[in-house]
Amino acid sequence: MQPNLEDFISKIEDEFEEIKPGTLSPSSSFREALNWNSMNALIIMAIITSEFEVVIGPEDLKNCDTVQSLFDFVVSKLSI
Amino acid sequence: MAYLDIKNVIITSISAAVPNRIVKNADYDWITEEERKQVIDVTGVEQRRFAPRGICTSDIAVELTQSFFKNSKWQRDEVDLLVYVSQSRDYVLPNTACLIQNRLGLKKGCMAFDIPLGCSGYVYGLSVVCSLLEAGKGLLKKALLIAGDVSTYDLNYRDKSTYPLFGDAVSLTTIEYKQNAEGYITFNLQTDGGGFDALYIPDGGTRNNFNDDTFIDKEISPGIWRNKKNVVIDGGRVFQFTMIEVAKNIKELLTFTNKEIEKVDYFFLHQANKLMNTTIRKQLKQPDEKFPFSIAKFGNTSSASIPLTIVTNQKPIANRQVVLSGFGVGLSWASAIMYQPSLEILPLLELNYE
Numbered sequence: 096m097q098p099n100l101e102d103f104i105s106k107i108e109d110e111f112e113e114i115k116p117g118t119l120s121p122s123s124s125f126r127e128a129l130n131w132n133s134m135n136a137l138i139i140m141a142i143i144t145s146e147f148e149v150v151i152g153p154e155d156l157k158n159c160d161t162v163q164s165l166f167d168f169v170v171s172k173l174s175i
Numbered sequence: 176m177a178y179l180d181i182k183n184v185i186i187t188s189i190s191a192a193v194p195n196r197i198v199k200n201a202d203y204d205w206i207t208e209e210e211r212k213q214v215i216d217v218t219g220v221e222q223r224r225f226a227p228r229g230i231c232t233s234d235i236a237v238e239l240t241q242s243f244f245k246n247s248k249w250q251r252d253e254v255d256l257l258v259y260v261s262q263s264r265d266y267v268l269p270n271t272a273c274l275i276q277n278r279l280g281l282k283k284g285c286m287a288f289d290i291p292l293g294c295s296g297y298v299y300g301l302s303v304v305c306s307l308l309e310a311g312k313g314l315l316k317k318a319l320l321i322a323g324d325v326s327t328y329d330l331n332y333r334d335k336s337t338y339p340l341f342g343d344a345v346s347l348t349t350i351e352y353k354q355n356a357e358g359y360i361t362f363n364l365q366t367d368g369g370g371f372d373a374l375y376i377p378d379g380g381t382r383n384n385f386n387d388d389t390f391i392d393k394e395i396s397p398g399i400w401r402n403k404k405n406v407v408i409d410g411g412r413v414f415q416f417t418m419i420e421v422a423k424n425i426k427e428l429l430t431f432t433n434k435e436i437e438k439v440d441y442f443f444l445h446q447a448n449k450l451m452n453t454t455i456r457k458q459l460k461q462p463d464e465k466f467p468f469s470i471a472k473f474g475n476t477s478s479a480s481i482p483l484t485i486v487t488n489q490k491p492i493a494n495r496q497v498v499l500s501g502f503g504v505g506l507s508w509a510s511a512i513m514y515q516p517s518l519e520i521l522p523l524l525e526l527n528y529e
Contacts, residue, residue: 132210133336134217137414141450145457150418153411 098147098173103166106142111135121163143169177364178431181305183312185356186513188247190521191323191346191479191486192239193224194528200339205332206398214339219449223342223474226325227528232263233271235345235526236321237278242524243347244279249317251280256307256318257287260300260478262504263325264289275321286315293374294445294503296478297322298511301348301499302362308352320348323479326406329376333392333400337408340448342474346482360513363428365420370506373412378403413503417451421502422458425510428498432512436461439512440495445502446470446480455500486523493518 100121107125108116114128129135136156143151143165149172151165159165199222200215215221226235236259244251257279259272266274272287281287286307292299304318323345330338378389389403401407421444429436436459444452446469456466467488469480476483481499485492494516502508 132213133410134213136411137217137448137450140411140414140418141454144418144454148458150415152415153409156411 098166098169100163100166103146103169104162106146107139107162110138110142119162121161121166123162124160125162125165126160139165147173149173176427176431178428179302179306179362179364180432181309181360181362183352183354183356184305184308184360185351185353185358185517186348186360186515187351187517188243188349188519188521189346189482189485190239190243190524191344191483192235192242192524192526193342193344193473193483194226194230194235195525196225196227196529197222198225203339205338206335210335214335217448217450218340219468219470220339220474221471223327224344225327226343228328230325230528231265232261232323232325232345233259233265233275233278235325235343236275236323236347238526239345239347239524240275240279240319240321243349243521246521249349252282253317254281254285254319255311255315256304257281257285258290258300258304258318258320259287260290260292260296260320260322261324262291262293262477263328264291292505292507293324293477294447294475294480295501295505295507295509297346297481298362298499298501298509299364299507300478301350301360301511302364302509304350305360308350311352313352313354316352318350320350322346322348322482324477326475326477329404329406331392331401331405334405335398336410337401337406340475342476344473344476344479344483346479346486348482358514358516360511360515361428361432362509362511363424363431364509365424365507367416367506370412370416372407373409373416373506374407374504376404376406414448414451416506417447417502418454418458420508421455421500424508425459425498425500428510428512434496434512438496439498440465441490441492442466442498442500443481443484444500446473446484447475447503486520489520492520
C-alpha cells in the first residue's frame with residue numbers, strides 16, 4: 096500500500112483514545128501526544144507493520160520524534 | 176532451512192492441566208488503574224493460573240499423565256519414549272524426564288530426556304518425538320510429549336513488564352508410530368541466538384552462577400524492579416523479532432509443502448501477546464476466526480500455550496489442516512502444518528491445590 100501522511104495520522108489518532116481526532120500534525124511529537132510508555136511503543140510498531148508491511152525496531156523508534164519522522168522511516172523502508 | 180517432513184506417525188491425543196488458583200490483572204495494584212487497563216488491552220491477558228510454591232511442573236505433569244492413563248487404553252509399559260519440554264525443572268541435575276519416568280512407573284526400556292526450550296518448545300518437541308518415532312520404524316511405538324512450565328516461579332511482583340504476562344500450565348501429547356498412516360506433519364524450525372538477551376534469566380547457570388547479588392531486587396526503570404533470577408524481557412526487541420520472523424516462517428512452510436494458506440483451517444499461535452498475534456494474523460491476511468486464543472484466561476503459558484489453546488477452544492481439528500507456531504526465548508521459533516485424523520482433544524484438567 097502506498098503510504099499517505101494523512102491516512103497515517105488518522106490511523107494513529109484512531110488507535111489512541113487520548114488523542115482527539117484532528118489534533119495531530121506532522122510536526123507533533125507522538126511521545127508528547129501520548130502518555131509515552133512501552134505499551135504505546137508496541138502499538139506504534141504494530142500499526143506500522145499492519146498498515147505498511149514495514150517492521151520498525153525499538154532502536155529505529157527511538158530515533159523518531161515527530162509523526163513526520165515516523166512516516167519518513169516507513170517511506171524510506173518501502174523505497175528500498 | 177531446517178525442514179522436517181514426517182509421515183508414519185499419528186498424534187492421538189492432546190490434553191492440558193492448570194492449577195485452580197486464578198490471579199486477575201485487574202487486581203494488580205503495583206500499577207495504576209489506567210496502566211492495568213492498557214496492559215490488559217494490549218497483551219490481552221485478563222487472568223492467569225498460579226501454581227502454589229513447591230508445586231513443580233513435573234507434579235502437574237504426573238497428575239495429567241496419570242489421568243490420561245486412567246481414561247485411555249494405553250498401558251504404561253507400552254511407552255518407549257518420554258520427552259519433557261520445559262524451562263522449569265525439579266533439579267539442576269538430572270533431567271526431569273527421568274524423574275517423571277519413575278513416578279509414572281514407566282518401564283526402564285523407555286528413552287527419556289528434557290528439551291529446555293520455552294515458547295517454541297511445543298513445536299520443537301513435536302518435531303523431535305515424531306522424528307524419533309519415524310526413525311525407529313516401529314521399534315519405538317508410543318511416546319509421551321510433556322510441555323509446560325511453572326513460569327510464575329521466576330516473576331517479580333514489582334516488575335510490570337513481566338508479572339502480568341505469565342501463567343502456569345502443562346500439556347500432554349500422545350504420539351504413535353503407524354506405518355502408512357493417514358495424515359502428516361511438516362516442520363520449519365529456526366534459531367537466532369544473537370537475540371538471547373531479549374528474553375532471559377541472567378543468573379543461575381555456569382555463565383553467571385548464583386552470587387551474593389543474585390537475589391537483591393534493583394530498580395531498572397519506573398515500575399520495573401527485579402533480581403537476577405527473575406525473567407528479563409525486552410518487549411520491543413521481542414515484538415520486532417516476531418514481526419520479522421513468524422509470518423515469514425509460516426509462509427515458507429506453506430511454500431515448502433505446496434499448501435495454500437486459504438486451505439488452512441486454524442492457526443494455533445504461541446500466546447505471548449494479543450497485539451503481537453493480531454499483527455501476525457494481519458501479516459498472513461487471514462480472518463480472525465482462524466486464530467483461537469487462550470491468552471485472556473491463562474496468559475503466556477510458555478511451551479504449553481499451543482496445546483492449551485487447542486484444549487480450551489475444543490475446535491474440531493482432527494480432519495482439518497492446522498498450523499502450529501511457537502516463537503520466543505532463544506531466540507527460537509518453529510511452525511508445523513499438520514493433518515491428524517486420529518487426534519482426540521481431551522477436556523481441561525483443573526488441579527485443586529488449595
